[in-house]
Amino acid sequence: MAHSIDATGDSSVVSAKPFGLQVGAVGFAIACFIIYQVISYGVWILFADPQVGVWKFYPQPFGAYLFWAIMVLVFIGFNFGMHGFSSMSQPGGGILATVVTLVLGFAIPMLLIFGYGQMDPAFSATNFAGHGASGMIVLIGFYGFGIVANSMDGWPWTDAGLKQPMVGVAQLFTGFFLTFVGYIVLVYPCMASWTAPDRVVMPLPTAVGWFYSVITVWLTTVLVLDLWPYSSFKTRAGRALAAFFGNFALGTVLYFILLALLKNVLIPADALEKIGPAINLWPAQLGVWIVNILLFWALCCGNAPTSLSPAMNRIIRFIITWGLGIGAFVIYMRGFAVNVLHEAEIVPGFGGDPLTWVDLLNTVLLIFVCYFGCYGLNKKQ
Numbered sequence: 001m002a003h004s005i006d007a008t009g010d011s012s013v014v015s016a017k018p019f020g021l022q023v024g025a026v027g028f029a030i031a032c033f034i035i036y037q038v039i040s041y042g043v044w045i046l047f048a049d050p051q052v053g054v055w056k057f058y059p060q061p062f063g064a065y066l067f068w069a070i071m072v073l074v075f076i077g078f079n080f081g082m083h084g085f086s087s088m089s090q091p092g093g094g095i096l097a098t099v100v101t102l103v104l105g106f107a108i109p110m111l112l113i114f115g116y117g118q119m120d121p122a123f124s125a126t127n128f129a130g131h132g133a134s135g136m137i138v139l140i141g142f143y144g145f146g147i148v149a150n151s152m153d154g155w156p157w158t159d160a161g162l163k164q165p166m167v168g169v170a171q172l173f174t175g176f177f178l179t180f181v182g183y184i185v186l187v188y189p190c191m192a193s194w195t196a197p198d199r200v201v202m203p204l205p206t207a208v209g210w211f212y213s214v215i216t217v218w219l220t221t222v223l224v225l226d227l228w229p230y231s232s233f234k235t236r237a238g239r240a241l242a243a244f245f246g247n248f249a250l251g252t253v254l255y256f257i258l259l260a261l262l263k264n265v266l267i268p269a270d271a272l273e274k275i276g277p278a279i280n281l282w283p284a285q286l287g288v289w290i291v292n293i294l295l296f297w298a299l300c301c302g303n304a305p306t307s308l309s310p311a312m313n314r315i316i317r318f319i320i321t322w323g324l325g326i327g328a329f330v331i332y333m334r335g336f337a338v339n340v341l342h343e344a345e346i347v348p349g350f351g352g353d354p355l356t357w358v359d360l361l362n363t364v365l366l367i368f369v370c371y372f373g374c375y376g377l378n379k380k381q
Contacts, residue, residue, distance in 0.1 A: 017108065020376035025302055028379040032300035036365040042362060044341060051342040063356050064131035067138040069105035070363050074142060077370040078149035080168035096374030109134040122191040133191050139208060140182040145175030145217050151222045152240035159236060206280035212284030213258060214251030219291050223298040258283035271347045279353035288358040290325030295362060297321045299369045
């Protein structure tokens with residue numbers, strides 16, 4: 001391995017040259033983008049593509065196992081802060097974390113579907129009902145487990161003096177409780193054998209669209225807005241509680257804004273007619289693209305800009321990420337989904353189902369950045 005002499009001129013101080021390409025900030029972002037896009041497309045061709053896929057597992061069971069891989073990634077990367085893996089050298093640490101993620105990402109939904117599903121028809125493997133039901137757990141759990149680690153910054157467990165891995169264990173119990181309550185209230189009544197329109201809080205498409213709007217607000221505030229507006233609270237407890245509940249309030253407002261944008265601007269009239277009442281789910285289809293750009297911008301683009309005033313930094317980041325997210329949705333729906341990914345057309349010139357493809361992008365991006373530390377790429381300082 002090549003070595004470099006310390007800048008002091010002392011030849012006794014030797015540092016190892018980092019493995020991989022040395023690139024500037026722009027090159028780093030472009031390289032990350034290409035890597036996670038290409039890997040995602042390779043996975044799609046192997047396991048999902050409805051026309052040319054080697055194994056055509058789309059939409060199910062591919063979707064269920066993909067969603068649970070994201071959930072396990074939240075456990076390892078967010079709740080446990082890569083504890084046990086971060087001390088390992090790369091690429092070994094990244095490989096091991098990925099293997100654990102894939103194993104648990106298969107094992108947990110399989111236990112739900114082929115174990116619990118024997119007792120509850122909602123989770124039965126018949127017609128992939130259980131795959132959909134188990135995947136919906138991840139919708140709620142992504143917020144329930146994720147927010148306690150970042151927006152709430154481990155409160156109250158870190159304040160009580162807990163360290164990893166006990167902080168992660170405490171967050172798992174908290175996240176499980178939040179996810180269980182959210183799932184039982186919002187999702188399960190829509191799929192249970194005893195379900196009826198008068199027994200649900202809201203129809204499932206509405207629940208998915210609304211809750212993903214909450215997720216979009218959550219990740220916008222924590223990734224590009226420096227936790228604003230919740231950062232104005234003076235205490236950690238105040239910020240944590242404001243973030244948890246504030247995301248629901250702002251997410252509700254965002255849901256109606258995205259719904260109006262979709263109905264009046266982004267979706268053609270003939271497609272709207274064909275989509276019908278399921279349009280209430282579509283804020284999630286748009287929101288997932290915004291989330292993808294938020295993650296990419298924060299993790300690979302240095303969350304630029306950072307040198308202006310705090311307010312201007314946030315405003316510019318918001319405009320860039322949301323503009324790119326909406327633009328990506330349009331490009332995807334207007335051709336990429338049908339012509340490249342071979343997803344179903346809704347009407348001529350408009351089609352696709354963003355949640356699966358974009359969650360694949362998000363999974364690969366997070367594995368590359370969080371698990372592997374962008375192994376093979378080094379940003380010049």
